[in-house]
Amino acid sequence: MAVVKEEPGLKLFMEHRVNSVDTKGAHVMSVTAQHVRTARRVKISGKLFADCTGDATVGFLAGADFEVSEEGSMGASNLWNVLDQADQKQVLKCECKDKDALSMLAEAGQVAAPFPRVPWALNLTDKPFPGRKGAKGQWANTPISNLGGWFWESGFDKDSIKEIELIRDLNMRAMYGAWDALKNVDGLYPNHRLGWSAFIAGKRESRRLMGDVVLKAEDFRKGTKWPDPAYPNSWHIDIHVPHPAFGKDLKGQEFISEATTGKEYQYKGPYWAPYRTLYSRNINNLFMAGRNISVDREAIGPVRVMRTCGMMGEVVGKAAWICVRHDVSPRGVYDQHLALLQKLMQQPGGMRRKNVEGSLELPTGAGVK
Ligand SMILES: Cc1cc2nc3c(=O)[nH]c(=O)nc-3n(C[C@H](O)[C@H](O)[C@H](O)COP(=O)(O)OP(=O)(O)OC[C@H]3O[C@@H](n4cnc5c(N)ncnc54)[C@H](O)[C@@H]3O)c2cc1C
Incomplete structure (x- = not known):
């Protein structure tokens, strides 16, 4: 909270849940959030949105492409x-x-x-x-x-x-x-x-929003290289399954899991995942970060850990800065400004308070809009 309060330009809406989204074509125009105790609703308009709800609620309500496991998901x-x-x-x-x-x-x-x-x-x-x-x-x-x-x-x-x-x-x-x-x-x-x-369940898996790249567990195993490496992964392909020793007579009520282990769940890390997993492929101004990003069912195993999710947020923040400066969409950052994003990603987080423009080669005419 102290870090958040220090951040200029950040307005925090505590205890609010987004439960409706207005769209125009393939754009999110605003989200409406409701205070969980007073029920007061607040409509927040914006140019760019990032869905970090874990359940991909904003993307789902906006009609973004998503996948979800019908069965056999993590608990x-x-x-x-x-x-x-x-x-x-x-x-x-x-x-x-x-x-x-x-x-x-x-x-x-x-x-x-x-x-x-x-x-x-x-x-x-x-x-x-x-x-x-x-x-x-x-x-x-x-x-x-x-x-x-x-x-x-x-x-x-x-x-x-x-x-x-x-x-x-x-x-x-x-x-x-x-x-x-x-x-x-x-x-x-x-x-x-x-x-x-805990009286609120800690979730591991729900909807995943589809981006221009849908990262697969196979990519981790094969070490697929991408032109837009953005965040490193090192946790193994850890997909929890019901533990066979404890659920035998409790079909549908299994309550103990085991983590997947063994060679087929390992890969050589750090594995750099692509930026294109962090924005929606069909909603033009929607980023995502966290466990609801564009991965297949198995690849959620390595990406869902906390520091990896946190790093996605940093990359999304930097890409959003480029979107605003250069009036492009999240996809436009990849198509037109990848070199700039790569430079920004090399800067420590604290750089955002300094004059980054001076230290980066921005295209002629670039300025704050
Ligand atoms: C029991 C357990 C143990 C774990 N252990 C580890 C570990 O040791 N190390 C590790 O790195 N990872 C661990 N993980 C995994 C990791 O914690 C999660 O995958 C990670 O926190 C996911 O982060 P997230 O921000 O994407 O989603 P979440 O943590 O689910 O956060 C989503 C946030 O969005 C909010 N939200 C949801 N819907 C809305 C809405 N409509 N409007 C507004 N806000 C909304 C939620 O309240 C929540 O604050 C563990 C997970 C669990 C469940």
């Missing part, structure tokens, strides 16, 4: 943890600040923390799950640190947009079911209690 997770009921520090920290939300600081305490049977939870009474005795997964820490991590993931064959609350509920039913089984069936962890749980 969503609600991370959760348990804590020592006897340790006031842990309890208070968690209740006041969510400070330790992602850590597993669990030690047995001196105070009993009984837990009821939960009839509406997933019934895991006789099912294996990570953290339960005898259940092995692809992670190997203490049993309790297997609870609530990234691999507690559901929704593989569900619609990650329309059914996300169902997926979130399934994650929570798995959490309560596991804790119920550990406490009341196995008789473990008498002095621990559930500490924290």
Whole structure:
């Protein structure tokens, strides 16, 4: 927030969701966002738009070409943890600040923390799950640190947009079911209690907007070279699938994933992906950055990690600067100003506050419009 506040020319609309888009031909003219608590609506007009919603909501509403996996997509997770009921520090920290939300600081305490049977939870009474005795997964820490991590993931064959609350509920039913089984069936962890749980599901996959290049996993494997390399990738082709050891009797309700591993999911990094994955092929003024960019179903595996997504945002910002300066579309940046984009991409982010024009060879007549 401090960084955002420092940024001149940036106006932030917190707690607003875009839920309608006005278009004229193949142009987005404005988006309308609604405040999630007051319901007040604000219409934001612009020359260029960037869809970084993860679900590609702006592009979808504007009629941009997109793809989505009907089934076999990656799921969503609600991370959760348990804590020592006897340790006031842990309890208070968690209740006041969510400070330790992602850590597993669990030690047995001196105070009993009984837990009821939960009839509406997933019934895991006789099912294996990570953290339960005898259940092995692809992670190997203490049993309790297997609870609530990234691999507690559901929704593989569900619609990650329309059914996300169902997926979130399934994650929570798995959490309560596991804790119920550990406490009341196995008789473990008498002095621990559930500490924290995310109530919004963290998504991995939904719609992908199609650009002039649709990057494929095959490109990563073959090391395809592009004339417009824009952002480096190094994470492997990591597509989560339901873990075969834990979902057998729970068709449609699988709640544990495994990451894809092995040679076919590796490539030589850093792999430079093309700029042309960052704008829509049929909506002329629409950029995209993040996990909703132009990739095929497998190539979302390497591109979706946080720093890679962040770098896409930087490139989009720089390309947008060129669009405004030279009155071109995102595609026009590739067609007419690729050399300039490449120069800009070599500059550190802080350059935007300086007079970049002086340090770059701009075509004659270029100026601020
Ligand atoms: C459990 C979990 C663990 C992960 N672990 C790692 C990890 O260790 N390392 C790593 O690098 N990556 C990790 N990832 C992947 C990575 O976090 C995501 O792929 C990445 O954050 C995607 O970023 P994004 O900005 O494209 O989308 P999102 O993070 O989904 O952000 C989209 C944003 O847009 C907002 N939004 C959505 N719709 C609208 C709308 N209509 N109007 C306005 N705003 C809207 C959302 O509220 C959200 O803030 C993990 C993902 C999950 C789910």
